[in-house]
Amino acid sequence: MNVSVRAANRRPALQVSGVAISLRQGLIVLALVIGCALFYLYTGIKGLSISYQISQARQNRVEMVEMGRRLRVELNNLRSPERLEQAGARLGLAPVPPERVRVLP
Numbered sequence: 001m002n003v004s005v006r007a008a009n010r011r012p013a014l015q016v017s018g019v020a021i022s023l024r025q026g027l028i029v030l031a032l033v034i035g036c037a038l039f040y041l042y043t044g045i046k047g048l049s050i051s052y053q054i055s056q057a058r059q060n061r062v063e064m065v066e067m068g069r070r071l072r073v074e075l076n077n078l079r080s081p082e083r084l085e086q087a088g089a090r091l092g093l094a095p096v097p098p099e100r101v102r103v104l105p
Helices: 023-079 081-090
Strands: 014-016 019-021
């Protein structure tokens, strides 16, 4: 049995503006278009995610700066000589007479 393909029985290629496009070429172009669209969506979503992370980091920075300011104020209050004298008086401590103070060279 001899099987031959006649030119008249072959499927013709799709004609688009005078250019013949085969099914394989059409699928490749479609795959490239879908790939580009998916990449565009991925970069958009990734950009939103990074933007959200930057916003969160800025908010954390503002909170940390405010906390640092409050802690510096509290440290200065705790180190103040007046507060230390009051705390010493409550504990029954008295200032040291100047003759008992030794100055180291």
